[in-house]
Every structure is written in C-alpha cells, then in structure tokens.
Amino acid sequence: MTAPLVPDAQLRGAGLSSTAQRRAVLALLVGRARPLTAQQVHVELNRSGRHIGLTTVYRALHSLTDAGLLHTFDIDGQRAYRHCGTTPHQHLICTRCETVTECPPEIVTNWLSELHQHTGFTPHPDRLDLRGVCATCTGP
Ligand SMILES: [Zn+2]
Ligand SMILES: [Zn+2]
Structure with a gap:
C-alpha cells in the first residue's frame, strides 16, 4: 500500500483543509528519513524562498501531527517531526x-x-x- 505523495491529497485525506502553509511544511518533510525540529523546518522553508513565520510553522506541524500525518520524536531533548507511512509501524x-x-x-x-x-x-x-x-x- 503506497500513500499518496501529493501533499494536497494527503491533507484532504486526513481531514485537514489544504492551506499553502500546511502544503509547504508537509512537502518539506515527505521522503525524509530524519525528523526535523520546527526551527529546522522554518530555516529550510525560508532558504527555499517560502517566508513562513515560526509560529505558523509550529501551528502547521501541530495540526499535521494531530491528523496523524507526522510522528514526533525526542531528538536531544527537542521535539522533532517526521512524515511517516499510514500503515502501523x-x-x-x-x-x-x-x-x-x-x-x-x-x-x-x-x-x-x-x-x-x-x-x-x-x-x-x-x-x-x-x-x-x-x-x-x-x-x-
Ligand atoms: Zn545511523
Ligand atoms: Zn512513524
């Protein structure tokens, strides 16, 4: 079973409205093996020319996590986020x-x-x- 890799479809499938911020955050995390902290997500988005505030990044990460699209990890005492498959693991x-x-x-x-x-x-x-x-x- 392969999960759809289009952020838009994933957001709607998870019952979230597809906002530009959520799509940008999700697209950044899809396909990465390492979890990223909110700060890292923020830095990378801005580096790629998407100027999204840190608070907005946090908010997007929380709703994506609540919807089950992201799993959270404790990396060196910091909360980090990873896009995971939908099958149990x-x-x-x-x-x-x-x-x-x-x-x-x-x-x-x-x-x-x-x-x-x-x-x-x-x-x-x-x-x-x-x-x-x-x-x-x-x-x-
Ligand atoms: Zn290793
Ligand atoms: Zn997981």
Missing part, C-alpha cells in the same frame, strides 16, 4: 545519524508476546520506539 531510531526506519509490527509481535508471558505486561504495540545504531552506521 514501529520506529527504529539511530542515535548516531538520527535516521528513523519504519519497522513492520509483525517483526516485533513474537517478542512482545514473549514479553507478556514473562512479565504479564501488555504493551501497546501501536507505538514502540527502539533506539540503537542503524545498519549504515554499524557498517565498516
């Missing part, structure tokens, strides 16, 4: 390059049921962030 976060990989939940299902058997703890599998080192950073 876990996050594998590289602590060296900050790349986030989406991992299909099936891979961790066995581990989670084993965890449950040993501890009686029932985890919510919808959002599980694992920190570690990605294949690229581990390589020679």
